Amino acid sequence: MQLTDFDFPFDPSLVAVRPVEPRDHARLLVMNRSTGGLEHHYVCDLPRLLRAGDLLVVNDTKVLPARVPAKKRRTGGPVELLFVKDRGCGVWDVLVKGRLRPGDIIDITHETQATVLERSAAGTTVKLDSRLPAVELFRTVGLMPLPPYIKRAPTKDDREWYQTVFAAAEGAIAAPTAGLHFTPQLLETLPQHQISLGRLTLHVGVGTFKPVTVDHIEEHRMAGEYVEVKGELVETIQRTKAAGGRVVAVGTTVVRALETAAIDGTLKPFRGETSLFITPGFRFHVIDALLTNFHLPRTTLLMLVSAVAGLERLRHAYEEAVSTRYRFYSYGDAMAIL
Numbered sequence: 001m002q003l004t005d006f007d008f009p010f011d012p013s014l015v016a017v018r019p020v021e022p023r024d025h026a027r028l029l030v031m032n033r034s035t036g037g038l039e040h041h042y043v044c045d046l047p048r049l050l051r052a053g054d055l056l057v058v059n060d061t062k063v064l065p066a067r068v069p070a071k072k073r074r075t076g077g078p079v080e081l082l083f084v085k086d087r088g089c090g091v092w093d094v095l096v097k098g099r100l101r102p103g104d105i106i107d108i109t110h111e112t113q114a115t116v117l118e119r120s121a122a123g124t125t126v127k128l129d130s131r132l133p134a135v136e137l138f139r140t141v142g143l144m145p146l147p148p149y150i151k152r153a154p155t156k157d158d159r160e161w162y163q164t165v166f167a168a169a170e171g172a173i174a175a176p177t178a179g180l181h182f183t184p185q186l187l188e189t190l191p192q193h194q195i196s197l198g199r200l201t202l203h204v205g206v207g208t209f210k211p212v213t214v215d216h217i218e219e220h221r222m223a224g225e226y227v228e229v230k231g232e233l234v235e236t237i238q239r240t241k242a243a244g245g246r247v248v249a250v251g252t253t254v255v256r257a258l259e260t261a262a263i264d265g266t267l268k269p270f271r272g273e274t275s276l277f278i279t280p281g282f283r284f285h286v287i288d289a290l291l292t293n294f295h296l297p298r299t300t301l302l303m304l305v306s307a308v309a310g311l312e313r314l315r316h317a318y319e320e321a322v323s324t325r326y327r328f329y330s331y332g333d334a335m336a337i338l
Contacts (some may be wrong), residue, residue, distance in 0.1 A: 001217050001280065006306070008297045008315060009322045016331035017150050019161050024186040027333040029321055033289065036313040038320055043181040043334055046291070050338070052194035053245035054289075055236060059176040059253045060199045062167035064135065065142035065159065070114070072098070073105040081106065081114065081126070082145055083134065084173055084206055090128045091117065095206075100124065109141060135170060145173050147209075147330055149296070161331070171203035171226065177293045177330045178251035196245075198236050201228040202253040207275060212298055217279055222300065224273035229261040231269040237286065238267070246288035248338075252304045258286040278304040280311050290337045294321055294328040309337045 020026050024044040031038055041049065050056075066083040079098030086092055096119075100106070104116045106126070114126040130137050144158040154162075164179035165187070190197060207223035214220050237247055237258075249255045256278065261270035262285040277300060290308050295301040306314050317335065326333045 003212055003215055003217055003298055005311065006217075006298045006302050008302060008318045010297055010318075010328070011322050014322065014325065014328045014332070015149055015151075016327040016329060016333075017152055019180065019331040020327075022183050022185070023181050024183045026181050027326055029317060029326060029333070029335045031309055031313065031317055031335065031337045033309065033337050036310065036316070038317060040324070044186055046186070046336065047189045047193040047195055049336065050193065050195050050248065051246065053240065053243055054248055055196045055198055055240040055245055056190070056248050056250055056291075057198045057200060057233070057237075057254050057258065057287075058164070058166045058179050058182070058250040059202050059204075059257070060164075060166045060168045061172040061176060061201050061203050061253075062170040063144060063163055063172045063175050063204075064138050064170055065144050066138045066173055067143040067145040067154070068108055068138065068141060069143070070106045070108045072100070073107050073113075079106055081108075082173060083128075083138065086134065087125070090130075090134075092126055092128055092134070093206075094124050094126050096124050108137070112137060112141075147174065149329060150331070166199060168199075169201045169203070169228075171201075172205070174204040174209065175330065176202070176204055176251045176253045178254075178291050178334060180330070181291075181334050182250075196236065196240065198233045200230070200233055200254065200257050202226070202257045202274070204253055208253065208301065210300070212300060212303075217303060220277060220300070222275040222277045224275045225256075227257045227260055227270060227272065227274045229257055229267075229270045234261070234267050234269055247286055248289040248291065249287040250291050252290075252292055252301050255284075255287050255290060255304060255308070259284060262286045278307050280307045282307045284308070292335055292337075293330065294318070294326060294332055294335060296329070305335075305337070 082095040118125040143154040260274040
């Protein structure tokens with residue numbers, strides 16, 4: 001398929017820079033997966049839109065405030081590091097905002113520095129010298145790594161806004177945004193509708209957001225991201241399907257985690273990295289339905305949702321979302337393909 005196939009309708013004025021409150025009052029565009037029919041609801045309506053016996057599966061990853069402002073010792077100029085992946089022994093892969101070269105020393109605090117080990121088209125690696133563990137350093141001086149399309153600086157509110165109510169396992173550099181719509185009040189209503197909840201972990205990293213730069217999307221390669229699907233969840237999914245219930249993935253990360261764990265056709269516990277790239281034509285073995293946000297054109301996220309909904313049906317849904325002024329992206333509204 002061509003990258004241009006994923007030039008979906010979009011209006012920059014629809015990008016949400018703050019979430020609605022309460023979070024479950026975001027709008028919800030519901031697509032019938034069988035017919036492509038569309039209905040307009042709110043996320044708080046989700047329990048009554050699902051069926052008794054359905055299983056919602058969420059991602060319990062926790063976003064690290066790993067966006068760290070600093071200064072170059074050589075010039076005193078500002079630089080910003082986003083700590084992406086711990087390579088061990090203080091060595092980290094980072095994304096950089098600012099000019100750096102190998103050997104540069106970056107002052108984060110008066111007693112914390114990082115030295116640039118490698119700087120190339122393949123990426124940037126630094127050696128962190130800190131008396132605090134890295135995660136504690138991030139909590140002390142770091143900012144939440146909001147996506148670049150949110151055109152404002154992170155605030156203290158983002159430490160709550162950009163974290164799901166399920167967040168438990170630290171390790172993500174971005175939120176699994178479909179989960180941001182859930183509130184304690186919404187979760188309390190699920191048992192009343194005989195809907196269960198399961199959890200897995202996928203630490204959202206560069207793989208999810210790596211731009212697709214090739215004309216033929218089949219040539220794109222995803223960067224690896226850590227996944228853990230436990231045996232307890234596998235058993236719950238097996239019971240759900242045996243009883244006729246559906247597995248409803250809350251977000252694209254859940255889809256990738258579950259389908260990775262069932263890559264040979266049988267769902268099994270899984271712990272390791274996934275670089276699974278889901279595009280139209282993919283054969284799903286686990287998920288039956290999907291709750292997701294509205295995504296950027298030409299992204300792997302949009303390609304995955306197209307695989308669930310169908311490319312032209314999803315294009316029509318986005319046309320409807322734009323024309324009816326749905327809010328887009330991480331802090332925006334949601335879509336359910338049921």
